[in-house]
Every structure is written in structure tokens, then in C-alpha cells.
Amino acid sequence: MKWCSHGYVFQQLDALEPANGWLNQPDVLRKQMAEDGYLYLTDFLDPEDVLKARTELLHKLFEHGFIDPAFPLQDAVSLGRKRLPLNGKSPLSETLRTLPALLALSQHPKLMGFFEAFLGAPILNYDYLWLRAARIGEATGCHYDHVYMGRGTDQLYTSWIPLGDVPRVEGPLAILAGSNHFNFLIQTYGQLDVDRDKDKLDPTLHGWLTLNPNEPCHQYGGRWLTSDFHLGDVLIFTMYTLHCSLDNRSPENRVRLSIDIRKQLASEGADPRWVGENVVGHDG
Numbered sequence: 146m147k148w149c150s151h152g153y154v155f156q157q158l159d160a161l162e163p164a165n166g167w168l169n170q171p172d173v174l175r176k177q178m179a180e181d182g183y184l185y186l187t188d189f190l191d192p193e194d195v196l197k198a199r200t201e202l203l204h205k206l207f208e209h210g211f212i213d214p215a216f217p218l219q220d221a222v223s224l225g226r227k228r229l230p231l232n233g234k235s236p237l238s239e240t241l242r243t244l245p246a247l248l249a250l251s252q253h254p255k256l257m258g259f260f261e262a263f264l265g266a267p268i269l270n271y272d273y274l275w276l277r278a279a280r281i282g283e284a285t286g287c288h289y290d291h292v293y294m295g296r297g298t299d300q301l302y303t304s305w306i307p308l309g310d311v312p313r314v315e316g317p318l319a320i321l322a323g324s325n326h327f328n329f330l331i332q333t334y335g336q337l338d339v340d341r342d343k344d345k346l347d348p349t350l351h352g353w354l355t356l357n358p359n360e361p362c363h364q365y366g367g368r369w370l371t372s373d374f375h376l377g378d379v380l381i382f383t384m385y386t387l388h389c390s391l392d393n394r395s396p397e398n399r400v401r402l403s404i405d406i407r408k409q410l411a412s413e414g415a416d417p418r419w420v421g422e423n424v425v426g427h428d429g
């Protein structure tokens with residue numbers, strides 16, 4: 146099968162390499178993060194804890210008419226073409242983003258413990274939780290996260306957590322290993338701020354660099370990597386690791402569900418848009 150993002154066929158797409166073997170060696174993990182820009186931890190979280198979050202979310206999506214009642218709830222089969230209000234400011238998106246099991250997952254003790262060892266001091270968890278529900282044909286374009294949350298420390302890390310098995314056909318995340326060394330891109334596109342620099346960003350791209358994952362590879366190098374993700378896996382990466390998602394091409398019309406969360410040292414400056422009791426979010 147040819148894998149695509151926004152209809153562009155990846156000219157190269159390899160497998161993420163798990164870092165589980167070094168879980169007890171934070172210095173090795175730090176070295177790998179610095180080299181490749183990511184750490185892939187397979188079977189890291191208790192599948193039951195992730196399933197709890199998935200089930201809670203699916204119940205709410207079902208209640209609001211986004212999930213097809215003709216299929217088992219856990220199949221997450223999409224109903225209709227109504228856009229899912231996930232990261233906006235509507236009351237429903239607020240309800241979905243703050244579901245107790247999702248929040249509990251975002252602050253899972255295993256994740257907090259991992260980051261404390263990885264960064265070597267107490268951790269700050271961003272209060273805002275980014276929820277994704279990609280239906281057939283939907284995908285995320287290539288971007289650095291710094292463009293969206295770059296007002297605090299650069300030593301902020303994203304953890305992408307699939308809420309269920311997400312095989313390649315259902316549009317998981319892919320990262321461009323080595324893109325954390327694209328100094329020109331980091332100093333140009335990487336310094337833009339999606340809320341401040343609207344005039345410098347293409348309004349049709351929502352802050353993304355491009356829809357075509359091959360473009361940055363041709364220009365700067367790197368290797369696109371992804372996986373058939375399983376319940377319990379976590380993919381961690383830097384603010385300057387380019388990533389995008391594959392197109393969801395589920396033959397069963399399944400919605401790809403995931404969350405992405407952010408953590409950093411508590412002692413460093415945080416992006417004020419995403420922390421606090423009433424997070425202001427974009428344009429705040």
C-alpha cells in the first residue's frame with residue numbers, strides 16, 4: 146500500500162525504533178532525543194488506563210451524534226460529515242477536552258515519572274489537552290510544535306498517545322527524524338508564532354509548513370518514520386521535530402482518536418496560552 150498525507154505519497158516511510166531498552170538510562174534517552182528528535186515507547190502505559198479514556202470519549206461522541214450506532218461503540222465508526230468540535234472554544238469541545246479519564250491519562254504517574262527522570266527535576270504538565278479525531282480523508286500537515294506553543298522554554302516535549310490501536314491505514318502520526326537539526330528551518334519557519342505572525346503564514350495551512358511531507362525531505366534531508374501503533378504506546382518528540390499524520394484511509398470508516406500533551410521542567414518559563422485554570426488558547 147502507498148502511504149499518503151493530504152494525498153501526497155510518501156517517497157520514503159520507515160519504522161519508528163522503540164527506545165524501551167533504555168528506559169532505565171535517562172542519559173541514553175537524552176542522547177537519542179538530541180540525535181533523532183524522538184523517543185518511541187511501546188506498551189508503555191497500562192492499556193486499561195488508555196481504554197478507559199477512549200471509552201469515556203467515545204460515549205460523549207456517541208451522545209452528540211458523531212459515532213454510528215449501527216456498529217459497536219469501540220469500533221468508533223464515523224457517522225455523517227459533521228465536523229468534530231475538538232480544539233475550538235465551544236462548550237462541547239471544552240467538555241470533550243476535560244473529560245476526567247482523558248485528564249487523568251495526560252497526567253499519568255508513569256508519564257510524569259518518565260519525564261522527571263528524563264529532565265531530572267519536577268515537571269510542569271500543560272493544562273490544555275489536544276484531542277484529535279481524524280475521520281476518513283483527514284490528516285495533519287507537516288509542522289514544528291514550536292509554532293503553536295513557543296512562548297516558553299524550547300525544552301518542552303510533546304507526547305502523542307493513540308487512544309486505541311492506530312495502524313498505518315487509520316492515519317497515525319509520522320515524524321521526520323533528524324528534522325531537529327534543520328537549523329535554517331528552525332531559525333525561519335520554526336520561530337513563527339501562529340497567533341502573532343498570521344501575515345507570514347499561509348492562512349489555508351493553519352500554521353503548517355506544508356501539506357507535502359516530501360518537500361522538507363528534498364530540501365533538508367531526514368527520514369520519515371511511523372508505526373502501526375497499539376494501545377499503550379507513546380511517541381515523544383521535541384518542539385523542533387517536524388511531524389504530520391498519514392491520511393486516515395480506514396476501510397471501516399473508523400475515526401482515529403488520539404491526544405497530544407506537553408510537559409517541561411517546572412522551573413522553566415511556560416507558554417501562558419496553555420497553562421492555568423482557564424487556559425486562553427490561541428489568540429489569547
Ligand SMILES: O=C(O)CCC(=O)C(=O)O
Nearest residue numbers: 277285290303305390405
Ligand atoms: O494527531 C495529529 O494528527 C496531530 C498531532 C500533533 O500535531 C502533535 O502531537 O503535535
